[in-house]
Every structure is written in C-alpha cells, then in structure tokens.
Amino acid sequence: MIQQVSAHPNIYRIRVDLPDNPLQYLNAYVIKGTSGNLVIDTGFNRPECKRALCQGLQELGIRLQPDTSLFITHLHADHSGLVGLFAQAGCPIYMHPVDYQYLVDSQDGSTWKAAEDNFMREGMPPAEIKTQFANQARTFSPDPNFPVNAVHDGDCLHLAGCDLQVIHTPGHTPGLCCLYLPKEEIFFTSDHVLFDITPNIQVWYHMKQSLQRYLESLQKVRDLPVRLALPGHREGDTSIDGRIDEIRAHHDRRLAEICQLAALYPHSTAYDIAPHMTWSMRGKKWKDFPPTQKWFALGETLAHIEYLVDHGTLRCSEEQGCRYYDLVRKEP
Numbered sequence: 366m367i368q369q370v371s372a373h374p375n376i377y378r379i380r381v382d383l384p385d386n387p388l389q390y391l392n393a394y395v396i397k398g399t400s401g402n403l404v405i406d407t408g409f410n411r412p413e414c415k416r417a418l419c420q421g422l423q424e425l426g427i428r429l430q431p432d433t434s435l436f437i438t439h440l441h442a443d444h445s446g447l448v449g450l451f452a453q454a455g456c457p458i459y460m461h462p463v464d465y466q467y468l469v470d471s472q473d474g475s476t477w478k479a480a481e482d483n484f485m486r487e488g489m490p491p492a493e494i495k496t497q498f499a500n501q502a503r504t505f506s507p508d509p510n511f512p513v514n515a516v517h518d519g520d521c522l523h524l525a526g527c528d529l530q531v532i533h534t535p536g537h538t539p540g541l542c543c544l545y546l547p548k549e550e551i552f553f554t555s556d557h558v559l560f561d562i563t564p565n566i567q568v569w570y571h572m573k574q575s576l577q578r579y580l581e582s583l584q585k586v587r588d589l590p591v592r593l594a595l596p597g598h599r600e601g602d603t604s605i606d607g608r609i610d611e612i613r614a615h616h617d618r619r620l621a622e623i624c625q626l627a628a629l630y631p632h633s634t635a636y637d638i639a640p641h642m643t644w645s646m647r648g649k650k651w652k653d654f655p656p657t658q659k660w661f662a663l664g665e666t667l668a669h670i671e672y673l674v675d676h677g678t679l680r681c682s683e684e685q686g687c688r689y690y691d692l693v694r695k696e697p
Contacts, residue, residue, distance in 0.1 A: 367421045371551060371593060374398065376528050378595070380420030381408035384442055387658070388562075390599050391443050393418055398525035403431040405544065406597060409505035410446035418447060429454035434524050436516075438555035439541035440464035442506040444597065452511035459514045459522065459586055461533060462541030467571070470510035475501065479570050484660075486688055487667060490633025496656035516542060532586060536579025537564045539572040539684055543586065550592035552605065557582065558594065560602045562645075563615050567664035568671060576616065576672040583609045603665060614616060617670050627679055627692040639666040 366380040371419065375397040382390045391414075394405040404422070408414030427433060435451040437460040438444055445468070445560065450612070451458055470476050481494050496502075516522070518533035522544075530545045534557045544553040556564045566579050586610045594601040601681060602608060626638050639662050640651035673679040677689050 366417075367424055367644055370394075370595060371549070374525070374546075374549065375505045377421075377425055378420060378550070378593070379416050381417045381421075383409060384411070384413050386443070388443065390598065392597055392599075393421070394525055394595055395422070395427065396525040397425060397427065399528065401434065401525050402427050403525040403529075404451070404660075405434060406438055406444040406448035406555070407435070407450075409443050410449070410507050411505045411628070414505075415447055421624070427517075431455045431457070434459065436460070436522075436524075436555050438543065438597065439538040440467050441538065442503075442555070444555070446507050448511055449508060450505050450508045450676055453550070457514055458511060461511070461517070461542050462515040462539030463571075464538055465509070465513050465515070467539065468507065468631075469524065471506065472509055476570070482571065482591055483568070484636075486683075487663065488687060489635030490636075491658070493659065497660055504586050518525060518542075520543060532584065535572060536566060536575055536582045536584035540570055545589065550590045552586075552589060552594045554586075554593045554601070554605075555597045557594050558586070558605060558608055558612070559598055560594075560608055561599050565661050565665055566616075566668045567661070574675060575672050576668045576669065577675070579615065580613065583612060602663045613674060616669070619665075620673060623666070623669050623673060624678060624692060627690055631691050632682075632689045634687060636663060638670070639663045639689070642666060643651055 367642055368378045370378050372378050377395045379393040379395060380390050381393050391408050393405060393407060394605060396403040402554055408418050434457045448458060452622060516531045518531060520531040522529045528547055530547060532543045532545055534541050534543055537556045541555060541557055543555055543557055566576050569575055587606050589605060591603060591605045594603060622642060625637060626641050629638060644662055648656060670679060674681050678693055680693050682689050
C-alpha cells in the first residue's frame with residue numbers, strides 16, 4: 366500500500382507489513398525526483414516484506430538501478446533487511462559506519478554471543494537465552510557484504526533533487542541517523558522519535574550510556590522547525606517538541622519506577638526487576654511475554670539501571686558472575 370505524504374517534493378510511504386511483529390509495519394519512504402529517486406529503509410529480509418516493497422516501487426514506476434539510492438537509517442533488520450536487492454542492482458547505499466560495522470561484526474554471531482553473555486550476567490536464565498535464537502532480528506537480517514557510502518552527522522546529501530541533512534541521533538542504536546529537509550521542514554525521524562509508541566532503548570556493548578545518549582539526541586532535534594514528521598513506524602505528527610517532552614517524561618517515570626523496585630526488592634538482578642516494570646503488553650503477565658519481548662524488556666530495564674548506576678543512585682555488586690543492584694541510601 367502506497368500513500369503520497371508530500372507533493373513538493375514528491376514523497377511516498379510504502380507500508381511494509383512486518384508479520385508476527387508487534388511493530389505491525391515499517392514505513393519505507395520514497396522521494397521521487399525528476400533525475401533520480403531515494404528509498405529510505407526496506408523491511409525484513411523475508412518474502413512478505415520483499416513483496417510489499419517491490420510492489421510499492423513498481424506502482425511508483427521506480428526501478429532498482431544506479432539512479433535510485435537507498436538510505437538505511439539504522440542497523441535493525443526491519444530497516445535494513447532487504448539491502449541486498451539494492452546492492453545487487455548497483456544502487457548507492459548510505460549508512461552510518463558505526464551501525465554498518467555492527468552488521469559486519471554480527472555475521473559470525475560474536476555480537477549476539479556478547480549480548481547473551483551480558484544478559485546471563487544480569488540474571489537471564491540460560492533456558493531463556495536459548496529461546497532468543499528465533500529472534501526476527503537474527504532470522505531476517507541482511508547479508509552485510511554490501512558497499513556503503515558512510516554518512517556522518519551534519520553531512521549534506523543531494524539526492525532525488527533534494528538537499529538532505531544527516532542528523533546522527535545515537536540511542537536506539539549507536540549509529541541511527543535521521544534525515545532532514547531544511548527548506549521544506551520535513552523530518553524523517555526513523556525510530557528516534559515515534560508518536561504512538563516509545564522507541565526501545567537497549568544496552569550496547571560498544572556504546573556506553575545508551576539512555577543518556579538517547580536523551581541528548583532527543584534534545585538535539587527538539588527545536589527543529591518541522592512541518593511534517595515521518596517516523597519509521599505507525600503515524601507521524603508535526604509536534605516534535607511536544608512528543609519529545611512526552612518521551613522524556615516516560616523515561617523519567619521508568620527511572621523512578623526502577624528506584625522504587627530496587628527499594629522494594631533489594632539486591633536484585635536486572636532480570637529480577639524487569640518483570641515488575643510497567644510494560645504495554647495488553648495485560649499479559651511476564652511469563653506469557655514472547656521471548657523477543659522479554660529480550661527487549663530486559664535490555665530497556667538495563668539501560669535505565671546503567672543510567673542510575675552512573676548517576677550514583679544505584680550500586681552494582683557482582684557475585685559469582687552475576688550482577689546485583691541496590692538503592693544507594695542518601696545521608697539525611
């Protein structure tokens with residue numbers, strides 16, 4: 366399904382359904398220019414996503430050839446999975462080098478193993494770790510052997526007849542980049558700013574303080590003049606500053622909740638704390654969470670715990686290879 370979201374320039378949204386995924390669908394965007402085109406993000410590397418993306422491009426009369434470029438906003442498989450289609454056609458591919466390197470390093474499974482070992486230290490049982498092998502992020506990831514044009518914060522790209530500014534917004538991933546059209550005040554927010562769900566903030570072995578970095582990245586774009594915001598999932602809006610304030614308040618509540626739980630359950634692992642957090646899972650109890658959602662929930666819990674440890678609110682101790690957390694009592 367395609368929808369025109371802007372007439373000047375010509376921008377279309379291709380809805381790429383994500384089967385068996387709570388995100389429901391990806392917004393792949395196409396800027397259709399007179400002398401070239403730009404596609405932003407792709408969907409998973411699975412037949413259903415390929416069919417939706419290719420059908421949308423066909424309806425728009427866009428062929429995959431060197432005058433069509435691809436911009437990958439970040440490494441997650443629902444955004445990068447079909448990059449191989451573009452690489453095979455010789456399309457220029459743009460991506461931040463940090464996220465690209467993560468894809469390369471993931472090829473032999475070492476980055477997943479590092480994450481599994483870390484989660485085991487945080488209390489996740491080995492049996493739960495094994496359930497993650499069917500994670501869609503693994504199963505439908507792209508082959509990382511594609512040439513990339515590295516982009517960095519502040520780069521200006523002239524693609525599909527448009528001047529686009531690259532804005533590096535680490536947090537959701539280390540290399541996530543948004544695209545901004547200054548003249549038109551159009552902002553492709555990817556998963557940095559979503560409007561009816563909050564972006565998942567995980568811990569990353571090669572990026573310390575993911576929550577702190579994310580909050581800084583939100584502030585970085587808060588005052589951009591935005592006429593049209595185009596997110597990676599669900600619907601967009603124009604009130605970027607208002608939505609960013611809501612997201613910051615959400616994380617403040619998360620931090621306060623963890624402090625309350627640390628006081629209620631002293632000397633707990635992150636995996637002990639995570640089931641007691643408030644999650645939007647339609648009334649499901651922790652034991653009924655799908656494995657992937659437990660992974661994301663533990664990762665988000667850890668990102669907030671890391672923030673609180675670094676700010677001196679929680680204390681971490683390690684016993685027999687497992688980490689435990691306690692609230693730091695302030696002197697009266």
